[in-house]
Amino acid sequence: MRRPADFQAREPGPTTYLDGVRAAAPIGVAALAFGVSFGVLARAADMGRVAPVVMSVTTFAGSAQFAVASILGAGGGLVTAIVAAILLNLRYGPIGLSAATTFEGPWWRRALTAQLIVDESWAIAQRDDGRLDRHLLIGAGLLLLVCWTTGTVIGTFAGDLVADPESLGLDAAFPALFLALLWSQVRDRSRLLAALAGAAIALALMPFTGPGIPIVAASLACLVGARKPA
Amino acid sequence: MSAVWISVIVVGLATMAIKAAGPLLLARRTPPPRAQAALEHLAPALLAALVVTQALGGDNGGFTIDARLAGLAAGAGALLLRAPLLVVITAAAVTAALVRLVA
Numbered sequence: 302m303r304r305p306a307d308f309q310a311r312e313p314g315p316t317t318y319l320d321g322v323r324a325a326a327p328i329g330v331a332a333l334a335f336g337v338s339f340g341v342l343a344r345a346a347d348m349g350r351v352a353p354v355v356m357s358v359t360t361f362a363g364s365a366q367f368a369v370a371s372i373l374g375a376g377g378g379l380v381t382a383i384v385a386a387i388l389l390n391l392r393y394g395p396i397g398l399s400a401a402t403t404f405e406g407p408w409w410r411r412a413l414t415a416q417l418i419v420d421e422s423w424a425i426a427q428r429d430d431g432r433l434d435r436h437l438l439i440g441a442g443l444l445l446l447v448c449w450t451t452g453t454v455i456g457t458f459a460g461d462l463v464a465d466p467e468s469l470g471l472d473a474a475f476p477a478l479f480l481a482l483l484w485s486q487v488r489d490r491s492r493l494l495a496a497l498a499g500a501a502i503a504l505a506l507m508p509f510t511g512p513g514i515p516i517v518a519a520s521l522a523c524l525v526g527a528r529k530p531a
Numbered sequence: 532m533s534a535v536w537i538s539v540i541v542v543g544l545a546t547m548a549i550k551a552a553g554p555l556l557l558a559r560r561t562p563p564p565r566a567q568a569a570l571e572h573l574a575p576a577l578l579a580a581l582v583v584t585q586a587l588g589g590d591n592g593g594f595t596i597d598a599r600l601a602g603l604a605a606g607a608g609a610l611l612l613r614a615p616l617l618v619v620i621t622a623a624a625v626t627a628a629l630v631r632l633v634a
Contacts, residue, residue, distance in 0.1 A: 355543075365542060369542060397550050427574050507584065516577065516584055520580075526568040
């Protein structure tokens with residue numbers, strides 16, 4: 302299958318951290334805007350000004366942070382908020398497994414750089430051979446961390462001044478990003494099969510489970526690849 | 532300690548542990564060929580699930596059909612025309628924004 306022009310242009314030669322920053326720049330705009338709206342929501346949920354910013358740096362996962370703020374804001378329990386957030390982030394288990402051989406150095410350095418894994422940086426760093434590009438992942442992850450945290454700071458201090466990201470259509474930017482990267486991934490029948498099976502599992506589970514579980518379960522579709530050794 | 536800080540700390544530590552688990556457990560070990568082949572199919576499987584959940588997911592689980600779907604269709608159209616990533620994302624956002632403006 303044919304791939305978008307910028308992936309073809311990027312293929313030859315080694316990558317740099319700056320390539321990752323560049324590749325993530327368009328989605329960084331959306332991350333900044335949603336960081337603002339997380340800051341606004343967290344303020345409205347009486348989370349104060351410091352805790353939301355600390356959360357954006359440490360948890361660094363949009364959907365889980367939105368879940369905590371909205372559950373605490375709606376008077377839901379502490380345990381409910383924590384469980385919902387952890388379920389949402391369980392997908393980083395399989396995602397981390399796929400990135401396992403990407404990182405270098407002593408264990409603390411691998412653990413630290415693994416924190417830069419978010420859906421978008423992981424998606425951008427996909428290489429043709431099925432592995433991940435460490436430079437792209439770190440560059441993209443750093444840019445997204447800066448955008449997300451800066452957005453949160455703006456949201457908690459000056460949120461009323463900024464437009465709602467959904468009215469700008471920025472929530473549609475994320476599925477489009479994943480579709481574009483999926484497009485460049487589906488090169489043969491077994492990868493297409495894995496994609497279709499992953500989508501089917503997610504669709505089948507979405508009405509019945511809370512958010513988070515469908516994505517974790519969809520990772521089982523990778524077993525399609527185990528039918529024949531590479 | 533307040534509920535806010537407990538949730539920030541617990542969720543933060545749990546997320547960090549989940550993210551670090553794979554790279555710490557599997558590092559420098561080459562998985563057997565079949566496992567490696569399965570790992571190489573994780574990306575298409577998870578990306579497809581992310582497309583579905585991000586385009587159709589509701590706030591509390593279930594489905595919500597809204598302007599995101601029109602945006603995704605526009606993004607797919609841009610992909611078919613072999614547009615670069617920036618154009619694909621912008622087409623999706625602008626379309627969703629226009630649909631919300633009109634609807």
